[in-house]
Amino acid sequence: MRRALVALAAVVAVLAIAGVAEARPVVAIQDDKIHTIQPADMAKRVQVLAATGTRWTRVDIHWNDVAKQRPASPTDPNDPAYDWGIYDTVLKDLQARGIQAVATFYGTPAWATPGGAANAAPPPADAAAFAGALARRYNGQFTPKGAQQPLPEVRRIGVWNEPNIAQFYSPQCRQRTDGAWVPVSPTTYGDLLRQAYARIKAANKRAIVIGGEAGPVGTQSRGACASGQDSSVGTLQFAALLRSHLGSGRAPLDVWGQHLYPIGPPARAVAFPAWNSLPKLMRTVDRLHPSGKMPIYVTETSYHTSYNRFHRYFVTEKQQAAWLTQTYTVAARNPRVQLVVWFNLQDNPFWTGGLLRADGTKKPSYTRFQTLARRPITQPGWEPQA
Amino acid sequence: MLGAACLAAIAPAARADELRTLDGWPSVAAALSGDNLVYLRSAAAPAKGYTVYRTEAWRLPIQPALSLFTGVRETPITIRTSAGRTTAGMLSGGAGGAFTLAATGKGFAPPVIWCCDPKGDEVVLESDSRPDAPQTIAVGTDGAATRFLVGDAEAGFELTSVNVVGPTPTQAADYVTTKFAFPGKPVRGLAAIGTGLVAWADRPGPPQVSVGAPGPTGLSGVQALAQPGRVLGVWAGGTTFVALAKAPDGLELARYDLPSLQRTVIWTFRKPPPAVAVGGGAVTFVDGRNVIFTAPGRAPKGLMRAKGPVVALATDGQRVAVFDRRVVNRRQKTAISLLPVPAA
Numbered sequence: 001m002r003r004a005l006v007a008l009a010a011v012v013a014v015l016a017i018a019g020v021a022e023a024r025p026v027v028a029i030q031d032d033k034i035h036t037i038q039p040a041d042m043a044k045r046v047q048v049l050a051a052t053g054t055r056w057t058r059v060d061i062h063w064n065d066v067a068k069q070r071p072a073s074p075t076d077p078n079d080p081a082y083d084w085g086i087y088d089t090v091l092k093d094l095q096a097r098g099i100q101a102v103a104t105f106y107g108t109p110a111w112a113t114p115g116g117a118a119n120a121a122p123p124p125a126d127a128a129a130f131a132g133a134l135a136r137r138y139n140g141q142f143t144p145k146g147a148q149q150p151l152p153e154v155r156r157i158g159v160w161n162e163p164n165i166a167q168f169y170s171p172q173c174r175q176r177t178d179g180a181w182v183p184v185s186p187t188t189y190g191d192l193l194r195q196a197y198a199r200i201k202a203a204n205k206r207a208i209v210i211g212g213e214a215g216p217v218g219t220q221s222r223g224a225c226a227s228g229q230d231s232s233v234g235t236l237q238f239a240a241l242l243r244s245h246l247g248s249g250r251a252p253l254d255v256w257g258q259h260l261y262p263i264g265p266p267a268r269a270v271a272f273p274a275w276n277s278l279p280k281l282m283r284t285v286d287r288l289h290p291s292g293k294m295p296i297y298v299t300e301t302s303y304h305t306s307y308n309r310f311h312r313y314f315v316t317e318k319q320q321a322a323w324l325t326q327t328y329t330v331a332a333r334n335p336r337v338q339l340v341v342w343f344n345l346q347d348n349p350f351w352t353g354g355l356l357r358a359d360g361t362k363k364p365s366y367t368r369f370q371t372l373a374r375r376p377i378t379q380p381g382w383e384p385q386a
Numbered sequence: 387m388l389g390a391a392c393l394a395a396i397a398p399a400a401r402a403d404e405l406r407t408l409d410g411w412p413s414v415a416a417a418l419s420g421d422n423l424v425y426l427r428s429a430a431a432p433a434k435g436y437t438v439y440r441t442e443a444w445r446l447p448i449q450p451a452l453s454l455f456t457g458v459r460e461t462p463i464t465i466r467t468s469a470g471r472t473t474a475g476m477l478s479g480g481a482g483g484a485f486t487l488a489a490t491g492k493g494f495a496p497p498v499i500w501c502c503d504p505k506g507d508e509v510v511l512e513s514d515s516r517p518d519a520p521q522t523i524a525v526g527t528d529g530a531a532t533r534f535l536v537g538d539a540e541a542g543f544e545l546t547s548v549n550v551v552g553p554t555p556t557q558a559a560d561y562v563t564t565k566f567a568f569p570g571k572p573v574r575g576l577a578a579i580g581t582g583l584v585a586w587a588d589r590p591g592p593p594q595v596s597v598g599a600p601g602p603t604g605l606s607g608v609q610a611l612a613q614p615g616r617v618l619g620v621w622a623g624g625t626t627f628v629a630l631a632k633a634p635d636g637l638e639l640a641r642y643d644l645p646s647l648q649r650t651v652i653w654t655f656r657k658p659p660p661a662v663a664v665g666g667g668a669v670t671f672v673d674g675r676n677v678i679f680t681a682p683g684r685a686p687k688g689l690m691r692a693k694g695p696v697v698a699l700a701t702d703g704q705r706v707a708v709f710d711r712r713v714v715n716r717r718q719k720t721a722i723s724l725l726p727v728p729a730a
Contacts, residue, residue: 263438263466263468264433264435264436264438264468265435265436268433268434268435268436269433270433270434305515306494306495306497306513306514306515307465307467307489307497307499307510307513308510308513309507309508309509309510312463312464312465312466313438313466313467313468314466314467314469314494314515315467315468315469316469316470316493316494316515316517317515317516317517318517319468319469347515349510349513352513352515357515357516363515
């Protein structure tokens with residue numbers, strides 16, 4: 001009996017180790033300027049991305065660039081109002097280099113709202129129709145007119161970027177008749193998510209819909225909406241209000257996307273949201289998943305190495321390298337984290353969290369990332385393409 | 387009557403029109419910008435197993451007639467880092483609340499930031515992550531341009547001018563920026579930028595201060611001004627600059643004004659003053675705890691005797707802001723006093 005227990009313990013231990021290995025998140029990196037590259041230079045740029053060793057990337061698909069005019073048949077990717085050119089090029093070149101993409105769409109076209117701002121909360125039906133067109137175009141079976149091969153499949157689709165931050169989604173808050181400001185983005189986003197989910201699934205049954213992609217906003221010390229309609233809504237409050245709005249029944253998301261920019265080392269930073277406080281968020285979003293265990297994609301994280309106005313916390317290049325490795329180590333301790341995207345490939349004046357400096361030279365973090373990205377992918381469903 | 391010998395003649399502490407306090411004894415740099423007092427406050431925020439260092443730029447509106455602080459403080463810029471300890475920083479006031487700062491500290495090259503564009507957004511003019519990135523050693527405001535001096539003795543120096551006042555560009559790259567090689571080899575504290583002037587002392591170098599006028603392609607009209615001994619500090623504001631130099635009977639603070647550049651010794655110290663400010667044609671400084679005001683054609687005048695060590699001063703020729711460290715109810719506090727300049 002005792003021998004049997006020892007053997008059982010050994011098996012459990014082996015399975016536990018295997019489990020840890022399976023839980024290791026996919027190592028990915030985003031090049032947020034890739035859609036601005038001229039088609040003739042795209043292959044060269046993708047080669048720069050591929051040289052990092054990454055086999056997954058995140059691509060932002062700007063709805064307002066694709067649909068400068070209102071389409072007559074918005075769910076039809078062939079509608080002449082749509083210009084997918086640069087994204088077709090990006091995805092084909094990525095595929096040629098063995099890199100798969102997670103896509104997030106956002107950016108409201110001028111025609112969709114009275115004010116015409118790209119960060120305006122869109123009419124849900126319009127955004128959902130575009131999501132359907134996007135999912136259909138990149139469902140792996142869609143061959144554009146004049147092409148010989150179908151376009152690559154993008155199975156994982158994120159519905160909007162940081163809808164809890166006014167820079168990407170406005171208004172965040174509305175004023176009640178009693179004068180108080182209250183969050184409105186969780187409800188308007190919930191409506192958008194619900195309709196987009198249906199459209200995406202109709203276009204590709206295998207699609208995985210990422211909801212949230214919430215920006216890293218902590219609990220507001222002065223209360224929510226202290227700054228009026230363009231206040232940011234704290235991640236936790238956003239998730240809780242979204243959950244309330246969506247109610248019972250199957251929620252329209254398969255994965256929660258979260259952006260993490262910790263202040264302090266990955267294992268020790270405690271401000272919300274950070275790696276250590278992720279379980280608290282998970283308890284809030286778990287009820288949105290039929291299994292009660294919502295998978296998590298960290299679709300943005302990094303440490304900045306010099307001051308910029310969008311991330312006012314920075315570390316040295318040496319610290320960035322060490323904390324990049326720690327980021328993936330800490331992430332691997334949470335088996336629900338399936339994907340961690342380092343944001344960004346290369347510095348620019350507004351973002352200095354890159355592996356490459358603005359002049360293209362490598363920071364010490366580059367080789368750290370390369371080492372991690374070249375390890376075998378152990379996350380089920382994320383295997384490299386044949 | 388100059389220096390410590392005349393301290394007894396200084397009037398008793400002037401009453402501050404308004405006094406506010408900061409918690410703790412942070413490192414501070416200060417400037418006046420229109421009807422605003424701007425200051426940098428740098429301190430550490432220890433956390434579990436690591437430290438976040440902060441430099442915050444605060445702006446307080448001042449009611450012009452009464453010199454009272456009114457309204458609420460705002461912090462248009464907050465810099466946080468774990469790269470290394472932040473120090474007081476460098477600050478230059480512009481017009482109407484605008485300012486340029488360089489956030490200094492150990493372990494990183496100081497970012498240079500201008501506040502703010504017409505939308506109220508800060509504009510990062512310089513931010514370099516390389517471990518061997520050149521250091522910013524001076525910032526200044528010259529009309530529509532903000533200027534900063536970057537470099538080191540080995541790699542050389544470069545003076546950058548950015549025309550920050552104008553249309554509404556959204557990126558620093560859109561501003562009209564000129565750069566040129568700077569002929570001197572100063573260190574931080576030995577270079578200062580004013581209106582139409584850059585003054586500096588080389589380290590190492592002869593006992594002199596050089597001054598030149600920045601133009602589109604370089605410095606023009608560079609003159610070397612002999613000093614009685616080694617130069618210990620250079621400050622500038624408007625068309626005035628001052629130099630602190632060793633002299634046979636102490637440390638001399640000498641004033642120079644464009645265009646004459648005539649040397650006028652305004653004070654003699656036994657030890658270096660903890661704070662000096664130049665602006666609006668006035669020079670204020672601290673000797674011991676006495677805050678002293680000087681202006682052309684006027685005898686030095688004691689403005690106040692601070693209750694604690696003075697860590698920062700600012701003046702625009704009309705008002706003087708004083709930051710001094712005190713203990714209030716057993717707690718460390720930094721008091722801010724705003725004083726009107728006494729009538730001539």
